[in-house]
Amino acid sequence: MASYSGAECLLLPLLLSISFSSSFGYLDGTTEPEVTFSQGNLRGKIMTTTHGRKVSAFLGIPYAQPPVGNKRFANPVPAGGWKGIRNATADGNMCPQLSNIDYVSFVGDEDCLNLNVYTPQISNRKNSSLFPVMAYVFGGRFMTGSIKSSVYSPAYLLNQDVVLVTFNYRLGVLGFLSTGDEVASGNWGLKDQVLALEWVQRNIRHFHGDPDRVTLFGHSSGSACVHLLTLSKLTIVFYEKEEWFDDFLENFDYLLPILMYWSYLPDSGAAWVKAAKSYYFNNIETMNRSELLTNLTLLVGDTAFKYPVYSALLYQFAAAVNPQYFYAFKYRGTWSSTYTCGKSLKDYGISHADDLVYIFPYADYNLTVALNKTPNEKDLQMREIMVQLWTSFATHGKPSTQFFRGNTTWEPYSEKDNLLQIGNKSEIVLEVQYFSLRERMKFWADLERSTLEAESNITIH
Ligand SMILES: *[C@@H]1O[C@H](CO)[C@@H](O)[C@H](O)[C@H]1NC(C)=O
Ligand SMILES: *[C@@H]1O[C@H](CO)[C@@H](O)[C@H](O)[C@H]1NC(C)=O
Numbered sequence: 001m002a003s004y005s006g007a008e009c010l011l012l013p014l015l016l017s018i019s020f021s022s023s024f025g026y027l028d029g030t031t032e033p034e035v036t037f038s039q040g041n042l043r044g045k046i047m048t049t050t051h052g053r054k055v056s057a058f059l060g061i062p063y064a065q066p067p068v069g070n071k072r073f074a075n076p077v078p079a080g081g082w083k084g085i086r087n088a089t090a091d092g093n094m095c096p097q098l099s100n101i102d103y104v105s106f107v108g109d110e111d112c113l114n115l116n117v118y119t120p121q122i123s124n125r126k127n128s129s130l131f132p133v134m135a136y137v138f139g140g141r142f143m144t145g146s147i148k149s150s151v152y153s154p155a156y157l158l159n160q161d162v163v164l165v166t167f168n169y170r171l172g173v174l175g176f177l178s179t180g181d182e183v184a185s186g187n188w189g190l191k192d193q194v195l196a197l198e199w200v201q202r203n204i205r206h207f208h209g210d211p212d213r214v215t216l217f218g219h220s221s222g223s224a225c226v227h228l229l230t231l232s233k234l235t236i237v238f239y240e241k242e243e244w245f246d247d248f249l250e251n252f253d254y255l256l257p258i259l260m261y262w263s264y265l266p267d268s269g270a271a272w273v274k275a276a277k278s279y280y281f282n283n284i285e286t287m288n289r290s291e292l293l294t295n296l297t298l299l300v301g302d303t304a305f306k307y308p309v310y311s312a313l314l315y316q317f318a319a320a321v322n323p324q325y326f327y328a329f330k331y332r333g334t335w336s337s338t339y340t341c342g343k344s345l346k347d348y349g350i351s352h353a354d355d356l357v358y359i360f361p362y363a364d365y366n367l368t369v370a371l372n373k374t375p376n377e378k379d380l381q382m383r384e385i386m387v388q389l390w391t392s393f394a395t396h397g398k399p400s401t402q403f404f405r406g407n408t409t410w411e412p413y414s415e416k417d418n419l420l421q422i423g424n425k426s427e428i429v430l431e432v433q434y435f436s437l438r439e440r441m442k443f444w445a446d447l448e449r450s451t452l453e454a455e456s457n458i459t460i461h
């Protein structure tokens, strides 16, 4: 795992323009913020950002009825209201899933369709300038994850004037089982996300959010996030049980489609295995272990993340009205997702989700505490940079930061294949670069195209 591979992601704006009139109200002079809106009264709690700003948190707000009984494997139904004051001071249930600690035990509850809202504390009722809203979709293979307020917290982002909304959605079988017909059409988890965004449209004004300026952002979304857990398992195995890699090589043709979720492809992905093998392991017999690991990392990174992101970018670029901003995150800070995934302090480079550490307190604190690592000045500066880029995008539609040098401008993506390189190993760097992996991306595009052609030939004839 010697190579430095940046996680390239998209900032994806979703500007919705339905607006509803309403009003907000906080009880002045109390430490417990309260909000009244169509569902009822909520009592939240105060949280403090890294800059010492007090913000209001409303946790576990139901946006859909519990998807149980005849609502299981069915479209979500908007939640009803409640009488009296509802405590919104603790996280709601997470959706049923396997624990991300041992991958074996079951956690969560089906009554999980709730969301969290974080808003800068406001005592001036007359202040009518609404804040832009940032709605976050967590990643986790569509099988795990939750909006746990200690992780997807306002600690960094709410140093700026934005409202943050996070929501749970059904995962795994309960979220995505489909029979391929009307009995169970599937995609329940995505429909939950849509309903949560509708809740934002209807209600976010009460939390001082502007329903006309909603930016949807996420990490590891779509097919890219499907591979996170596999990657982390793979990494654990590499270093705790060395002979595993030899087994892997011996059973490469069988294991690669399982690892990469290619089994749905024609002939269980045999053509892809053959092509990938000759492209990334062109002389597998003579490659030493470190070359093999390096190229396995390239292969997994390209097929799981880089190609999906790049091809999504090209589709967006061709079709979308809004501009796309493309970046390569290449900063290796004190905290890295590789510690969690690799269970080791070894420097494996920059990994998937390393950018997230600067937007949310995403690092595995137990591990970082155990490793006795505290963030340094550069890490804190990177946090400021990332928060400024993300919140300015949500506010003005254009990412910017005070840390840009005078001559740096992050232009929307264009045919030039321009991107912003954020970081250079342990250095703070913000520099316009040009995507350099076109040739490898072309390999995957060609493979995809030939598969689609072959498939459509089967369908047509
Ligand atoms: C609401 O939460 C507060 C703080 O967690 C707690 O003291 C109080 O008892 C709760 N009230 C209800 C009705 O659950
Ligand atoms: C409204 O609040 C924002 C953010 O706190 C502040 O910058 C602005 O001056 C306020 N406007 C009024 C009219 O109080």
Ligand SMILES: *[C@@H]1O[C@H](CO)[C@@H](O)[C@H](O)[C@H]1NC(C)=O
Pocket (backbone or CB within 6 Å): 279, 280, 281, 282, 283, 287, 291, 295, 298, 440
């Ligand atoms: C590793 O993969 C790259 C990209 O396909 C390729 O150019 C290179 O030749 C491979 N290395 C070996 C030793 O096969």
Ligand SMILES: *[C@@H]1O[C@H](CO)[C@@H](O)[C@H](O)[C@H]1NC(C)=O
Pocket (backbone or CB within 6 Å): 288, 290, 291
């Ligand atoms: C593996 O092969 C490469 C290329 O021949 C070489 O640079 C590297 O030193 C080798 N690594 C080991 C551990 O032998």
Ligand SMILES: *[C@@H]1O[C@H](CO)[C@@H](O)[C@H](O)[C@H]1NC(C)=O
Pocket (backbone or CB within 6 Å): 365, 366
């Ligand atoms: C940290 O470890 C403690 C004790 O094992 C556990 O109770 C706690 O949930 C862990 N925290 C996180 C954030 O995983």
Ligand SMILES: *[C@@H]1O[C@H](CO)[C@@H](O)[C@H](O)[C@H]1NC(C)=O
Pocket (backbone or CB within 6 Å): 405, 407, 408
């Ligand atoms: C931007 O300015 C720096 C000095 O501040 C200089 O080193 C760099 O070459 C400039 N870059 C461009 C693209 O002009």
Ligand SMILES: *[C@@H]1O[C@H](CO)[C@@H](O)[C@H](O)[C@H]1NC(C)=O
Pocket (backbone or CB within 6 Å): 421, 424, 429, 431
């Ligand atoms: C990154 O650092 C390397 C040296 O480690 C240097 O050669 C390279 O030019 C730097 N790239 C950028 C974009 O700053």
Ligand SMILES: *[C@@H]1O[C@H](CO)[C@@H](O)[C@H](O)[C@H]1NC(C)=O
Pocket (backbone or CB within 6 Å): 450, 453, 454, 457
């Ligand atoms: C699909 O059919 C077209 C037209 O008959 C042919 O040109 C193409 O080679 C076929 N593709 C594959 C992968 O068999």
